[in-house]
Amino acid sequence: MKHRVEEHEGHRIVIRERESDWEVVIDGARHRALRLPNGRYVLERHAYEPAEDLVGLAVRYLAHLERVRRVRETQAHRHGGH
Numbered sequence: 001m002k003h004r005v006e007e008h009e010g011h012r013i014v015i016r017e018r019e020s021d022w023e024v025v026i027d028g029a030r031h032r033a034l035r036l037p038n039g040r041y042v043l044e045r046h047a048y049e050p051a052e053d054l055v056g057l058a059v060r061y062l063a064h065l066e067r068v069r070r071v072r073e074t075q076a077h078r079h080g081g082h
């Protein structure tokens with residue numbers, strides 16, 4: 001099994017390749033990655049624009065999670081939450 005480890009803004013990204021399967025581990029959370037016929041990658045169960053490489057896909061997913069966190073904080077603040 002091949003693997004690659006990257007750090008991005010305090011997040012640990014591990015890419016694992018097993019034969020024709022890929023796993024992207026972001027801060028310990030495992031995500032199965034699929035390769036499309038055009039050679040681009042997507043995370044299984046997450047629908048958004050495919051990426052050219054798995055690290056780029058992980059970084060975009062982290063950016064998505066950050067946007068979700070900010071929206072939730074804003075909504076909670078507006079509704080009297082913390």
